Amino acid sequence: MLEIRNLVCRYGKVTALKGISLTVPEKQLVVLVGANGAGKSTTLRAISGLVPAASGGIFFCGQEITGMSASRILSLGIAHCPEGRRVFPHMTVLENLEMGCYLRSDGKEISSDLDRIFSLFPRLAERRKQVAGTLSGGEQQMLAIGRAMMSRPKLIMFDEPSLGLAPNIVEQTFAIIQSIRESGTTVLMVEQNAYAALDMCNYAYLLEAGSMVLEGPGEKLINDPHVREAYLGAGLAHA
């Protein structure tokens, strides 16, 4: 569904991605792991058109999307949940969700999608008029996921969905992401919480300093000695 070939991205003189390739098959959950600054977020930003590609190509459903505008890519069906501040803090829950379908103009469909999100996240329905900045961290995460779903994406990309959340909320978030995949939406996820991410994914890539160093099914990476030592903390446990 999504294919990246030899993608190179630069921020000024710094090369953030040194020619990476990656494939996300339809209806699968693919995870990108790696340390801080490895280029994980840059990869997602390049896919959604927020960072220009210096060379290489990005293909979505057989169509080249390299160099397209962010809004065009979104309307083709790629939604991006950026990391960090996830919601528009001074807008209400409802307004936040409406921002998710900013590019759509089909009113009836939108209201049925809103109903779907509210039935999926009853907490948001209760608080639809509440200002998003006053929600708890977990609720903000639900809202961010709901907003991404409002654009009816074929592919959702999550950037560090567990960042800054309480452990039980992280678990809940992963369960929701899993259910999004089960409902037929393809997911590409960047995650520092490597063990949980590798455990739930179909396929994983390991990014180090802008290059792909390892790929394979989740178990393969979990059992890889290098991954165990560097990312899963197993080395310390055995010491």
Next chain:
Amino acid sequence: MKRFLPYIAVAFFASVPLWLQDQYFLHTLVVSGIFMLAAMSLNLLLGYTGQLSLGHVAFFGIGAYVSALTSLGFSVSIFGFQITHEPWPPVVGVILGTLVAGICGYLIGKLAFRVRGAYFVIVSISFAEVVRLVALNWVELTNGPLALPGIPPLTIGFEWTGYATLWGKAQNYYVVLVAIIIAYVIIKRLVYSPFGRAMIALRENETLAMSVGISVTKYLVLAAIFAGAMAGTAGGLYAHYIQIIDPMVFMFLNTVTMVIMVITGGKGTLAGPLVGGLIFGLAPVVLRSYVGPELQWILYGLLMILIVFVLPDGIVPAIERWFGRSSGNADDQRPLTLETSKAPQS
């Protein structure tokens, strides 16, 4: 009650010339009104997109000069070509001033919004300074520091109604009042449209706004066009009311006045620039009748500092919050203001 507040305010201000005897005070109201119009346009940029334009007076001055020159006529030679313009009616001048200022908004927006934040502030200041120097030095067109005197006042009417020339203060007062009402309605419609949502989204979280498909430059430029055009209208009205303009209209102080009006009133609120404009437009005159001139500006400054310290979000958001609390109707509060809610951001 809250719903009728704008109508009550309009009714009150419409009645002012009927009972106000003091012509100087009426004059102050007209000038304050013109600056309120400019402050409203600045609020579109500063309050809704979060971009501080410290050269906003440029649009105001361009509107004033274009409108004045259109209605006065001019004759200049550019590269050997003699361009002569016969005087047109002042109303056409105001419209042209609005258009030209809007076009300048577009150009500056296109140019400056590649950079944002501090860089935009610098670009906007430089723009205002360049325009001021042009007005000062292109003597053939603008008369330079000798000013453009004898600008005709506005005339209104149609061929079949006959024309009325607005010499009086009360007449100009109503023109400005109507202009403010129109501007208010336009801004209100803008803010509650998808365009307004996009601007607010950009201010709140630019990365996120881009991720939902909002084109940053496009909306910032659109906001700059509207803000520029509206300031241009204010400038045109100013030129035809005062009837003389010189390069001093580009004074940095004028921009500062607009910024003060927006910040104290409440940036990012519809009524903010109006409330701030009334207070700081009238403060010097009101203070003058009680204290000496030395104290007058000191008190003006103190008032400003006091408001910014006590109500950092501005007067209007503070009143709204108080209103919301006392009526217990938090649902009604549209979160379009920049109030600093101490929310957990985790």
